[in-house]
Amino acid sequence: MKIVTRTTAINNLKKYLGKDLRKLALEYGITTYETGKQNKGWKGLILERLAGLENNVSKAPNGLSYELKSVSFHKIKDKLKPKETMAITMINQEELKKHGFFESHCWAKLKSIVFCAVMWHGKNSESGELLKVASLDFAEDDELIKEIKADYDFIREKLKNHGFDALTGKDGKWIQARTKGTGGINPRTKKRRPITRAFYARTGLVKKIFEIAS
DNA sequence: CCATGATCATTA
DNA sequence: TAATGATCATGG
Numbered sequence: 216m217k218i219v220t221r222t223t224a225i226n227n228l229k230k231y232l233g234k235d236l237r238k239l240a241l242e243y244g245i246t247t248y249e250t251g252k253q254n255k256g257w258k259g260l261i262l263e264r265l266a267g268l269e270n271n272v273s274k275a276p277n278g279l280s281y282e283l284k285s286v287s288f289h290k291i292k293d294k295l296k297p298k299e300t301m302a303i304t305m306i307n308q309e310e311l312k313k314h315g316f317f318e319s320h321c322w323a324k325l326k327s328i329v330f331c332a333v334m335w336h337g338k339n340s341e342s343g344e345l346l347k348v349a350s351l352d353f354a355e356d357d358e359l360i361k362e363i364k365a366d367y368d369f370i371r372e373k374l375k376n377h378g379f380d381a382l383t384g385k386d387g388k389w390i391q392a393r394t395k396g397t398g399g400i401n402p403r404t405k406k407r408r409p410i411t412r413a414f415y416a417r418t419g420l421v422k423k424i425f426e427i428a429s
Numbered sequence: 430c431c432a433t434g435a436t437c438a439t440t441a
Numbered sequence: 442t443a444a445t446g447a448t449c450a451t452g453g
């Protein structure tokens with residue numbers, strides 16, 4: 216197990232700025248979509264590799280104390296905007312009820328993060344250049360964090376008062392509780408898989424993070 | 430099996 | 442285009 220500090224990870228990633236990630240994924244033996252299947256997570260995986268992290272897909276600690284995330288960007292009227300929201304972490308009902316924002320995984324992941332902006336080239340992402348690498352640390356008294364905490368608290372209260380089913384992606388100004396899961400039908404039980412949710416950073420938050428990190 | 434990596438699909 | 446909900450491959 217190699218030790219990779221955040222600075223090292225960033226420096227490693229910066230070497231690949233402007234490179235085509237798909238080519239690199241091929242070199243690293245990461246499946247993209249050419250098998251006829253779609254691995255939607257390949258960009259994240261290759262970035263973790265490039266950063267020097269040895270973990271591929273595992274639980275929360277993909278770095279030492281930081282998170283490596285990638286977001287696809289696209290151009291709208293000549294301006295680069297985040298195309299999608301960004302998954303932060305799964306929501307665990309019990310933990311959400313028990314822990315406040317600053318004890319949550321959500322905060323743990325959000326507060327120390329390495330972002331990678333990747334250009335989006337349409338469906339299947341045949342190519343994708345690494346646009347930018349940025350790191351960011353949040354402080355507990357940041358105005359933005361206070362607002363994010365408010366969203367977290369709102370979602371938490373809603374879970375307590377109305378139950379897990381009452382949650383929707385509409386909630387929250389900066390973060391939301393969207394559905395996230397394997398989806399489809401469980402081939403063994405033939406039943407619908409249970410709905411799970413995760414915290415997502417809305418595009419507005421993604422944009423803000425990049426502005427701060429710039 | 431399920432959380433993690435995220436993107437895809439649909440609707441307005 | 443933007444927003445929300447649904448979905449996929451992977452590896453421990």
